[in-house]
Amino acid sequence: MRRDIEIHIITGDVAISPQNKIKLREFRWVDEPALLSRYIYGEIDVPYTLSERTILNKGVCFVIPYTPRYKEFMLRVRRVNEDGSFVYVTNDVDGSQWFIVKSQVYGATLRNVFASELPSISENGFFIMLKDGIAQLYASSQSDFNIIKAGRQNANCLLACFPGGNYRYPLTGVGLARWINSNNVTSTSLTKVLQDEFGADGVTIRNAAYNYETKQMELDAKDLEG
Numbered sequence: 001m002r003r004d005i006e007i008h009i010i011t012g013d014v015a016i017s018p019q020n021k022i023k024l025r026e027f028r029w030v031d032e033p034a035l036l037s038r039y040i041y042g043e044i045d046v047p048y049t050l051s052e053r054t055i056l057n058k059g060v061c062f063v064i065p066y067t068p069r070y071k072e073f074m075l076r077v078r079r080v081n082e083d084g085s086f087v088y089v090t091n092d093v094d095g096s097q098w099f100i101v102k103s104q105v106y107g108a109t110l111r112n113v114f115a116s117e118l119p120s121i122s123e124n125g126f127f128i129m130l131k132d133g134i135a136q137l138y139a140s141s142q143s144d145f146n147i148i149k150a151g152r153q154n155a156n157c158l159l160a161c162f163p164g165g166n167y168r169y170p171l172t173g174v175g176l177a178r179w180i181n182s183n184n185v186t187s188t189s190l191t192k193v194l195q196d197e198f199g200a201d202g203v204t205i206r207n208a209a210y211n212y213e214t215k216q217m218e219l220d221a222k223d224l225e226g
Helices: 052-058 115-120 151-160 188-200
Strands: 005-007 014-016 026-030 039-047 060-062 072-080 086-088 099-103 126-131 134-139 204-211 216-222
Touching: 039 060, 052 072, 052 126, 099 126, 151 188, 151 216, 188 204, 188 216
Parallel strands: 039 072, 099 134
Antiparallel strands: 005 014, 026 039, 060 126, 072 086, 072 099, 126 134, 204 216
16 A cells, blocks of 8 residues: 555645655855846756766756745756866857746646745755756656546536535535436436536536437536646
């Protein structure tokens, strides 16, 4: 039995205990008044023995302290010698030392990350890949637990539940079996129940049809996956 996944019974939040142990590099925020005020700026220290090619090919894991500032940020990677001298990794796209930080925070599209959003990506550590002139940001921990938007799963639950059958939401549920068992699946009252139940959940039902072969209610709905 897995013991590295915990689901909070009240909030439904999922907590995962990562199994991999990695070296997290030092990070600090730096003042750069000569640069754009739209951003805040930070840098990561790595040993000079870590080549620029290795950094570009394999990325860097690091820790960022909690920063409650709603600002996008850029970072640079500093390769530090034992004597304190250092060089920065070069951005091949614009020739600078800075990389704008982007992440797939809410979906598959990379977008700029705000510092105050970082806890929504990871509470422990981060991983960046420097690619195409940007720093692609991810959580440093790894797991095989995929967290996605569960609109379709929620719809199936609404269809299956009878009012009074869900202990957390006792008044919620379509109770589809009532119509299937009575061979009255095209009833206008079912249409109203579908519209009311899904409407209360923020989903607009445009069309619904029962597939007798698959025994599934097929829904054409707005915002079902949102």
